[in-house]
Amino acid sequence: MGGTAVESLRELLRGEVTGPQDAGYDEARAIYNAMIDRRPAVIARCADTTDVRAVVRYARDTGMDLTVRGGGHSGGGLCLADGALMLDLSGLRWVRVDPESRTAVVGGGSRLGDLDHEAHGYGLATPAGIMSTTGVGGLTVGGGHGYLTRAYGLTADNLLAADVVLADGSFVRASADEHTDLFWALRGGGGNFGVVTAFTYALHPVDDVGLGVTLWDPQHIGAVLRWYREYLPAADEELYGFFATLTVPPGPPFPEEIHHRKMCGVVWCHTGATDEESLSKAFADVAEPAPPAFHFATPMPYPAVQSMFDELIPKGLQWYWRGDFFDRITDGAIDVHRTxxxxxxxxxxxxxLYPVDGAAHRPGPMDTAWAYRDAVWSGVIGGISPEPADAERIRDWAVNYWEALHPHSMGGAYVNFLGADEGQDRVRATYRGHYDRLAEVKRTYDPDNVFHHNQNIRPAEG
Incomplete structure (x- = not known):
């Protein structure tokens, strides 16, 4: 079947088609998480929307299992399956910015860095993630949050329209005026409803931002978290700061004496403080919970902030992650983080712990498929290592951490932080009361569940 598919798809597509016998197959199937090692029967790297439609129709006509890869950052490797036809969107990597309307139209295979680079040329940006290598597609349809979320909302809140190839190979445009049920579902419902070949985003005036990094010794984690849980939600929405537990990486900007030490800290981004004097004022309170072991602040172009973790956490590492939403940081949760x-x-x-308050709280609870407008933080626990031998150890740490922390959560998680092995109950918890409505939209646009390699929403019966 795989060999026949390769031959047939090569006749149908403008883009490159790769099978297991072809040079470059292993490179073509590799995704961000090296813990996932699966062998698709064929990889179709689509060159345009017509190619995407042809691949979807071919999968339907032949009964081949279909997966869709955008940026390949799925922690659970949901874009990759043994024996499947992988629809690879990396050939649809382009961005067009209209500075007058402050909008960008972005190809479905683009990375966040592509959008950041092009929009920055006009002093514009939209909220989207914290790594430039992330694909726009999976991030957006999952809801999407990042450094600009407190100021400008979720990525999905800034989505104006989407070009979508449906499960029957047809093409539609979803927006506030067209296919409104689909547009609602695409803003947080994940990859359940079709293949988005282009996204249209609203942009905002963002040029240089103030980057800050504050680290404290681990014995101060209780004082820091008790300060942070009150300080950040009350702060101006121009200030964003995600809390982290970490081991300090060797290299700048960190001094050698703290390299390889376990710390807790906050990575800050301020859209209003963009010079040394204003940054000094903006971060004047960081010593309040305890004297920092390290504090660094500097103006920086927004795309540079977005890409500063790219080299630290490159493609090809072992990954296992779990997530949850939180509306408060309890004293019990602080004890878990300390342990x-x-x-x-x-x-x-x-x-x-990524903030999802501020502007992200302004849309109504029913406005989009994102079901946690009352969440204040989106948490993720990531076990990461370059060594395959560490796979079991990092998984056990992440799972044990999550199990200890989960009772202090809101019950569901950002869909892009769900593991592939967490089960249908977790998917339902993530969508709360939206699940049944999403299942109805799924029945309308994908009644046969063609798009099921995702955190799956099953079509409603009837």
Whole structure:
């Protein structure tokens, strides 16, 4: 079947088609998480929307299992399956910015860095993630949050329209005026409803921003978190700061005396403080919970902030992650964070609490498929290592950490932080009361569940 598919798809597509016998197959199937090692029957790297439609129709006509890869950052490797037809969107990598309307139209295979680079040329940006290598597609349809979220909302809140190839190979445009049920579902419902070949985003005036990094010794984690849980939600929405537990990486800007030490800290981004004097005022309170072991602040172009973790956490590492939403940081949760900071298994393993308040709280609870408008933080626990031998150790740490922390959570998670092995109950918890409505939209646009390699929403019966 795989050999026939390769031959047939090469006749149908403008883009490159790769099978297991072809040179470059292993490179073509590799995704961000090297813990995932699966062998698709054929990889179709689409060159345009017509190619995407042809691949979807071919999968339907032949009964081949279909997966869709955008940036390949799925922690659970949901874009990759043994024996499947992988629809690879990396050929649709382009950005067009209209500075007058402050909008950008972005190809479905683009990375965040592509959008950041092009929009920055006009002093514009939209909220989207914290790594430039992340694909726009999976991030956006999952909801999407990042450094600009407190100021400008979720990525999905800034989505104006989407060009979508449906499960029957047809093409539609979803927006506030067209296919409104689909547009609602795409803003947080994940990759359940079709293949988005282009996104249209609203942009905001963002040029240089103020980057800050503050680290404290681990014995101060209780004081820091009790300060942070009150300080950040009350702060101006121009200020963003995600809390982290980590091992300090060697290299700048960190001094050698703190290299390889376990710390807790906050990575700050300020859209209003963009010079040395204003940054000094903006971060005047960081010594309040305890004297920092390290504090660094500097103006920086927004794309540089977005890409500063790219080299630290490149493609090809072992990954296992779990997530949850939180509306408060309880004293019990602080005790859990303290325990697992002491037991970080590898130098890259970490825990982050990303703020999802501020402007992200302004849309109504029913406005989009994102079901946690009352969440204040989106947490993720990431076991990470370059060594395959560490796979079990980092997984156990992440799972044990999550199990200890989960009772202090809101019950569901950002869909892009769900593991592939967490089960349908976790998917339902992530969508709360939106699940049944999403299942109805799924029945309308994908009644046969063609797009099921995701955190799956099953079509409603009837």
């Amino acid at each position: 697992f900071l002491e037991n970080i298994p590898t130098e890259l393993s970490t825990m982050h």
